[in-house]
Amino acid sequence: MNYLVTGGSGFIGSHLIERLLKKGHSVINIDNFDDFYNYQIKIKNTLESIDENLDFEFSEKETDIRNLISLSKSKKYTLYYQDIRDKKGLEEIFKTHKIDLIIHLAALAGVRPSIERPLEYEEVNIRGTMNLWELCKDFNLKKFVCASSSSVYGNNEKIPFAETDNVDNPISPYAATKKCGEILGHVYHDLYKIDMIQLRFFTVYGPRQRPDLAIHKFAKLISENKEIPFYGDGTTARDYTYIDDIIDGITKSIQYLENNSDVYEIINLGESQVINLNEMVSTIETAMRKSAIRKNLPMQPGDVQKTNADITKAKTLIGYKPDTNFQNGIKKFVEWFLRK
Numbered sequence: 001m002n003y004l005v006t007g008g009s010g011f012i013g014s015h016l017i018e019r020l021l022k023k024g025h026s027v028i029n030i031d032n033f034d035d036f037y038n039y040q041i042k043i044k045n046t047l048e049s050i051d052e053n054l055d056f057e058f059s060e061k062e063t064d065i066r067n068l069i070s071l072s073k074s075k076k077y078t079l080y081y082q083d084i085r086d087k088k089g090l091e092e093i094f095k096t097h098k099i100d101l102i103i104h105l106a107a108l109a110g111v112r113p114s115i116e117r118p119l120e121y122e123e124v125n126i127r128g129t130m131n132l133w134e135l136c137k138d139f140n141l142k143k144f145v146c147a148s149s150s151s152v153y154g155n156n157e158k159i160p161f162a163e164t165d166n167v168d169n170p171i172s173p174y175a176a177t178k179k180c181g182e183i184l185g186h187v188y189h190d191l192y193k194i195d196m197i198q199l200r201f202f203t204v205y206g207p208r209q210r211p212d213l214a215i216h217k218f219a220k221l222i223s224e225n226k227e228i229p230f231y232g233d234g235t236t237a238r239d240y241t242y243i244d245d246i247i248d249g250i251t252k253s254i255q256y257l258e259n260n261s262d263v264y265e266i267i268n269l270g271e272s273q274v275i276n277l278n279e280m281v282s283t284i285e286t287a288m289r290k291s292a293i294r295k296n297l298p299m300q301p302g303d304v305q306k307t308n309a310d311i312t313k314a315k316t317l318i319g320y321k322p323d324t325n326f327q328n329g330i331k332k333f334v335e336w337f338l339r340k
Helices: 011-022 039-049 061-072 087-096 111-116 118-138 173-192 214-223 243-259 277-288 312-318 326-339
Strands: 002-006 026-031 077-081 101-104 143-149 195-201 227-231 237-239 264-269 274-276 293-297
Touching (some): 011 243, 026 039, 026 087, 101 118, 101 243, 111 173, 143 173, 195 243, 243 312, 264 312, 274 277
Parallel strands (some): 002 026, 101 143, 143 195, 195 264
Antiparallel strands (some): 237 274
């Protein structure tokens, strides 16, 4: 099969591409190497995902990405340095390749940054996604997996969060863009018969995790004997999901779409193991054998109190079965962190 993956040099995308290539599929990776964090991290992700030599000579961004594209060319893998906001650029890729299914992971991520840059989040997460659906319509592509987010639930009072819960009250621009993506996705499914699964990811962690996310940030600060920002009283809690389990959920969603028609589904991908901030920090401390220095701070705007996924639908519909508990997942993450 020929898969197009957007954001394929990011944390989740690079793991997905690695899995797809190992299964013998062909992959087209579209990534704009955004400056949200150091582009060199994405280059390293890409090299790991295609099993290439990691001794990469860095110089300056544009040159490095051109060199990466040259290095990574093969019959099974093609990398494009492309922004999803550029519809004409995307169209050339669609003209060049036969595409069987799209997995759309590219987005501007993060709750707090979205409060500072809401219009940019709208451009990328809504307009960029619509560009892809417009091209699906134009090129008669009918299979689409889309990354949504647990952020759409906001401060949902019902625990655990189920796909049938009302999500009309997001509390950040990021969450609102993801909710819009789900609604507009249904429009394209209804009008143009695009089979689609929207996956609500719950706090993904593991090797290659973005450096701005709490687990990676805390591990780095602890290793450097620096203070970690500790927001609230430590009772905020997340349904942390290990990267291998998320990739399993994505690949099973792909299989479901390939075997079924007239599909529009929203599916939670979580672990159903809720860990509060105090437990998260102590688990990292244990794995690193080092104590954290906490800097107590007030809760931040846009942060939710708790996330907890009801994964009954994922288990029933696609056979999702997460099997990495938080303690083992953190151990694997710390092993990767200490050797990178």
